Amino acid sequence: MGRRTDGLRLWHYPDWRDGLTDALRLSAAMTSKFAVAGLPSGGGKAVVALPEGRELDTDRRRDVLRDVADVIASLSGAYATGPDVGTSPADMAVIGKTTPHVFCKPADLGGSGDSSPHTAQGALAALRAVSRRLCGTSSLGGRSFAVIGLGRVGAGLARLLAAEGAILTVTDIDPDKQKISDELGAVWRSPDETLAADVDIVVPAALGSMLTSRTAADLRCRAVVGPANNQLATPDVADLLHQRDIIWVPDYVASAGGVINAISTELHRVSADEARARVRAIEDTVDDLLDTAQRCGQTPAQAASELARRRLNGTSGPTGTNHGAVAVPGSVAR
Numbered sequence: 001m002g003r004r005t006d007g008l009r010l011w012h013y014p015d016w017r018d019g020l021t022d023a024l025r026l027s028a029a030m031t032s033k034f035a036v037a038g039l040p041s042g043g044g045k046a047v048v049a050l051p052e053g054r055e056l057d058t059d060r061r062r063d064v065l066r067d068v069a070d071v072i073a074s075l076s077g078a079y080a081t082g083p084d085v086g087t088s089p090a091d092m093a094v095i096g097k098t099t100p101h102v103f104c105k106p107a108d109l110g111g112s113g114d115s116s117p118h119t120a121q122g123a124l125a126a127l128r129a130v131s132r133r134l135c136g137t138s139s140l141g142g143r144s145f146a147v148i149g150l151g152r153v154g155a156g157l158a159r160l161l162a163a164e165g166a167i168l169t170v171t172d173i174d175p176d177k178q179k180i181s182d183e184l185g186a187v188w189r190s191p192d193e194t195l196a197a198d199v200d201i202v203v204p205a206a207l208g209s210m211l212t213s214r215t216a217a218d219l220r221c222r223a224v225v226g227p228a229n230n231q232l233a234t235p236d237v238a239d240l241l242h243q244r245d246i247i248w249v250p251d252y253v254a255s256a257g258g259v260i261n262a263i264s265t266e267l268h269r270v271s272a273d274e275a276r277a278r279v280r281a282i283e284d285t286v287d288d289l290l291d292t293a294q295r296c297g298q299t300p301a302q303a304a305s306e307l308a309r310r311r312l313n314g315t316s317g318p319t320g321t322n323h324g325a326v327a328v329p330g331s332v333a334r
């Protein structure tokens with residue numbers, strides 16, 4: 001069995017089976033993410049499905065993480081985890097006490113630390129490629145962006161965009177995040193208004209399935225490019241966006257900066273500079289994909305999926321079409 005890698009999501013779901021569905025969709029996307037990034041791993045995802053409204057106190061959270069660590073340890077290296085929505089390097093440190101199969105522990109414990117700044121840099125690189133396509137320059141100053149989700153990745157990316165002189169509309173379901181909006185001089189709107197904002201590029205940086213046939217019809221932007229995993233509710237939304245002349249860069253391409261940095265530094269042992277260069281190369285990957293799509297009369301989604309398929313078929317060993325999901329039902333957290 002090939003090795004599968006990727007993050008641990010700790011989030012609320014109406015039913016633990018919704019968490020399982022999320023884990024399966026995310027793990028499939030991770031397989032494509034690793035393939036397009038040229039990384040030698042299958043995709044995986046672990047989800048802790050918390051019942052709606054249930055918050056974990058410190059002790060309960062540690063117990064849940066230990067349960068997750070036991071499951072990962074039982075897989076004997078077939079799956080390694082890292083952070084995702086709802087988890088952090090500190091959580092990886094807890095898991096790391098039970099199993100070595102964990103990425104992104106804090107640097108003082110030998111890990112590569114928080115993946116989110118690298119994910120944000122990777123998404124910025126993807127945005128540069130799309131800006132060049134739309135405006136003839138990779139410079140982001142003066143361009144308008146609508147950032148949805150001001151969590152670890154979204155807030156970091158919004159700060160990078162603000163530093164380049166971009167014009168920002170932002171949102172989050174957490175009203176406390178309006179502080180970040182104020183700090184950046186951004187316009188704060190509701191999530192629905194932000195998705196339909198009249199901007200150059202919408203940047204999904206929250207949870208998945210935001211792009212449905214209905215929301216795609218309401219978009220007023222020229223492109224959708226962001227770090228959120230699984231942005232499309234259903235694959236056909238990519239065609240709807242293409243028909244509307246809206247460029248959509250597949251999430252598994254734009255969001256690869258975090259895993260590229262973690263694998264490059266923790267497994268390939270390259271320098272921080274080399275890892276940064278690999279993350280920045282997402283700009284070239286997106287350039288190539290958009291060129292291929294245009295040349296072959298495809299959507300960027302089709303071009304990316306063909307590239308992933310070619311890489312998966314042409315590679316033996318640890319990379320394969322297999323992906324795996326570990327769902328830890330909410331019962332552990334009840």
Ligand SMILES: NC(=O)c1ccc[n+]([C@@H]2O[C@H](COP(=O)([O-])OP(=O)(O)OC[C@H]3O[C@@H](n4cnc5c(N)ncnc54)[C@H](O)[C@@H]3O)[C@@H](O)[C@H]2O)c1
Pocket residue numbers: 083084085086115116117119148149150151152153154171172173174177191205206207208227228229255256258259
């Ligand atoms: N952390 C990483 O390195 C990394 C890497 C690749 C992809 N991603 C993806 O990027 C996205 C964000 O990850 P993160 O690590 O920043 O998570 P996070 O938990 O730190 O942030 C998510 C943010 O989205 C907000 N949010 C949730 N639902 C929303 C909605 N409907 N509308 C607006 N805001 C909403 C939350 O309140 C939170 O502030 C996720 O899809 C994740 O899978 C993260």
Ligand SMILES: CC(C)[C@H](N)C(=O)O
Pocket residue numbers: 006007008081082083084085115229255256258259262
């Ligand atoms: C960094 C990685 C572990 C991240 N959760 C991703 O989805 O790519």
